[in-house]
Structure formats: C-alpha cells, structure tokens
Amino acid sequence: MFIMLALVIGATGVQAQDQAKAKSILDKLKAKYDRYLALEIGVGLTIEVPESDPEVLDGKMVQSGDKYRIEMGDNIIISDGESIWTVMKDNDVVQWSDVEEMEEGSDAMMSPKDLLRMYENGEFSYALTNEAREDGEVIQQIEFKPKDEDSEYFKMRLTVNKDDESIKRIKVFSRDGSRYTLEVKRIRANKIYDSSYFEYDKSICPTCEIEDIRL
Numbered sequence: 001m002f003i004m005l006a007l008v009i010g011a012t013g014v015q016a017q018d019q020a021k022a023k024s025i026l027d028k029l030k031a032k033y034d035r036y037l038a039l040e041i042g043v044g045l046t047i048e049v050p051e052s053d054p055e056v057l058d059g060k061m062v063q064s065g066d067k068y069r070i071e072m073g074d075n076i077i078i079s080d081g082e083s084i085w086t087v088m089k090d091n092d093v094v095q096w097s098d099v100e101e102m103e104e105g106s107d108a109m110m111s112p113k114d115l116l117r118m119y120e121n122g123e124f125s126y127a128l129t130n131e132a133r134e135d136g137e138v139i140q141q142i143e144f145k146p147k148d149e150d151s152e153y154f155k156m157r158l159t160v161n162k163d164d165e166s167i168k169r170i171k172v173f174s175r176d177g178s179r180y181t182l183e184v185k186r187i188r189a190n191k192i193y194d195s196s197y198f199e200y201d202k203s204i205c206p207t208c209e210i211e212d213i214r215l
Helices: 002-034
Strands: 038-048 055-064 067-072 075-079 083-088 093-098 124-134 137-146 153-161 166-174 179-189 209-212
Touching (some): 002 124
Antiparallel strands (some): 038 055, 038 179, 067 075, 083 093, 124 137, 166 179
C-alpha cells in the first residue's frame, strides 16, 4: 500500500516537473517570437491520411501584429485582424468569417504566433516528453493534449531546437488516423508588408464565389 502510494506521488512529481520544464521552454519561445514586429516562416506540410499516399505541400506563414496570411498549395488563409478569408481554389470558394468566431474552441484556426500561446489558454495539458539528438542538433519535444474530449485531434507534438530556441516542426495527430506535420524550413523577421497583403482581393481567385459565414 505504502509502496503504491509512493509510486503515485513520485509519478505526479515527475509530471509536474515535466510540465514546468515545458513551460520554461515555451515561455522562451514566445518571448523570442513576440520580439519580432513581423515574421515570415517558410514551411513544408506533410499530410498523411489512412490508406492514401502522403501529400507534401510547400508554403509560407506571414504575420504582422494581429494580421496574417498563410499560403499552402492552392489554399490561402488571410486575416486583417477582424475578418478571415479562407480561399479554396480547387472548389472555387472563399469563406468569409469573423476572427472572434474562429477563435472559439481549441480546434479553431490559429495564426502563427497563436500556436505559441496555446499553453496559456488553459485548454491543453502539456509536458516535455523527450530530449534527443537529431541531425547533429539537440531537440526537445513537448506534447499537448486538448482537454476537450470532442476535439478533432488527440495530441500535438512540438519539436524545438534546444540550442537556438527555435521551432523545428509541429505534428498534429487526428482522431481519424490522419497526421499533419508542419516543418519549419526558414524564418525571416521584421520584413515590412503593405496592409493590402493581409486583405482579400478578387484577383487572388477571380472565379471564386464568396460565402459569407459571419454570424
């Protein structure tokens, strides 16, 4: 009985320690990226769906203040801080929504910097789960698990380069067996962007029909 109690207390202590380590890493990452006035991240996205060949896309994520633009293959997400336009060229559709509506819930579309604020909203449990060498670099892995049992995914894994405190990749594990891996290829900081870059223009997809899904 006493041995079992000691094991439970010990395991709880380790979990708390791993969460504290994870929080320290995340605090440093957030502080680093928050210092940038603007951020452009070149990424590669690998989509793995059960019984299908993996799909690999190249793209980029740009953020300036609360405005952002994400380009991934033929899909584009643009936000001016108030509205979000989701451009799906394959379907000839642009969905127009409000930022406040999209920010509700843990499955909401997140801007690049919002990915580093997940641990602050209380909707996830998280902990440092691994530290190892990869391609000559020391990497640390933090796993996030949504507290919402109805979430579309059951965990996310953030991989960080320990030496320069930068993000290497984010992997999302969906409940349907799909996997999404976002690999960071390059980062460019403090580039100046015109405000029109974060606004939807018909020239982006001339044949697209706009669906206004704002409430």
